[in-house]
Amino acid sequence: MLQKRLTYLLVCALCSCVATMYMLRDRTGVFNGDKRALSPELRKAQPNGLTFVTAASATNGPPPVSCDSECRRFQRLMAEWPRDKPKAALVYLVHRIEYIVPSIQSVSDFFCRQFDYPIVIFHEAGPFSSPGTRNQVLSAAAWNSSRVFFQQVEFKLPTFLTKPVPAEIKCHSKIGYRHMCRFQAKGVFDQPVIKELEYMWQLDDDSRLLSSVTYDIFRFMHNRHLDYGYVWRHLDALACVTGLWEATSEFLRRTKIKPQFFDKWAEPYIFYNNFEVSRLSVWLSADYRSYVDYIDSKGGIYYHRWGDAPIKGIAVSIFIPENRTHFFTDIGYQHGGFVNGDTNFNHVTAYSENPQIRTIL
Ligand SMILES: Nc1nc2c(ncn2[C@@H]2O[C@H](COP(=O)(O)OP(=O)(O)OP(=O)(O)O)[C@@H](O)[C@H]2O)c(=O)[nH]1
Ligand SMILES: [Mg+2]
Numbered sequence: 001m002l003q004k005r006l007t008y009l010l011v012c013a014l015c016s017c018v019a020t021m022y023m024l025r026d027r028t029g030v031f032n033g034d035k036r037a038l039s040p041e042l043r044k045a046q047p048n049g050l051t052f053v054t055a056a057s058a059t060n061g062p063p064p065v066s067c068d069s070e071c072r073r074f075q076r077l078m079a080e081w082p083r084d085k086p087k088a089a090l091v092y093l094v095h096r097i098e099y100i101v102p103s104i105q106s107v108s109d110f111f112c113r114q115f116d117y118p119i120v121i122f123h124e125a126g127p128f129s130s131p132g133t134r135n136q137v138l139s140a141a142a143w144n145s146s147r148v149f150f151q152q153v154e155f156k157l158p159t160f161l162t163k164p165v166p167a168e169i170k171c172h173s174k175i176g177y178r179h180m181c182r183f184q185a186k187g188v189f190d191q192p193v194i195k196e197l198e199y200m201w202q203l204d205d206d207s208r209l210l211s212s213v214t215y216d217i218f219r220f221m222h223n224r225h226l227d228y229g230y231v232w233r234h235l236d237a238l239a240c241v242t243g244l245w246e247a248t249s250e251f252l253r254r255t256k257i258k259p260q261f262f263d264k265w266a267e268p269y270i271f272y273n274n275f276e277v278s279r280l281s282v283w284l285s286a287d288y289r290s291y292v293d294y295i296d297s298k299g300g301i302y303y304h305r306w307g308d309a310p311i312k313g314i315a316v317s318i319f320i321p322e323n324r325t326h327f328f329t330d331i332g333y334q335h336g337g338f339v340n341g342d343t344n345f346n347h348v349t350a351y352s353e354n355p356q357i358r359t360i361l
Contacts, residue, residue, distance in 0.1 A: 099205035113143035155179035171240035184308035210332030229277035265317035
């Protein structure tokens, strides 16, 4: 009898214990559906518990990008990388063979030959997937073609966009260009090769070095604790940034993040980011991720052509102290009609639609 009673008491105690644990878990919200939808980074980025819808939360975070044989080759290079040298690479997204060959020739002759940093080339399926085109690029990397790595990517419209994406918008740009902007602002930081790096030097296929770079710019950034290096500040066309500054202010209000120098970063300021040397920890941080996911979720990349330059320029003004940015004036560089250090080159008159900007520049 006593034994039966003891067993009964034990079962009751166990049941109430399990029920209490379940209720507690529910109340603390650890397994609450809303919070689980956010990535751990996003949860961390919102200490005030905000759960605004972001592209990442809408899609349950970006799916992991697989690492192919080129990516594994890159990982092996990084695993053997000298310990006293910054892990860094020159990074391109390309679609024009006739542009990229001379660009690779110039960086190969004027920088990589001396300082031996790898080059990563992102491209879509097409000519760059073929050995013939790849060999043309490799032969331009005369210093060491084994240091060039190809990574194929695929661009799709995000599924969270609610309205159809028009091919024609005020800010003239093809949809491929808008995919490019989204990739450079966000997708590139999901790539496993990029996650290997401490610094990246992003260039366009129409970027050219004009003369030897006399010092290792990655060590320069590292030694001076710099996060962002650029060759020029420029202006975007106002039609291309419609609503971007407002969306950013809304993000800052919601997150209560204190920006570094956003108050001085007037619309439509950009860094001319066809030449951009930056520290990866900025772009891989939970704060930047929460910002870019928020901006992405607004759809302005496709509806207005919010570019990677204005998005990342704003992010620099929010997340990086101004004294950790660096204006490279001593590098012979060309992009289209722009030549670094050429004071006659001035787009301001063409672009200064914002009267506030005319007084800043
Ligand atoms: N894969 C891919 N790359 C693209 C696409 N559009 C642009 N790119 C690449 O993205 C980089 C920037 O494109 P650009 O056309 O130079 O853009 P931009 O510098 O704003 O414009 P420009 O002043 O005309 O040079 C270049 O390396 C292009 O090859 C695209 O649709 N697909
Ligand atoms: Mg360009």
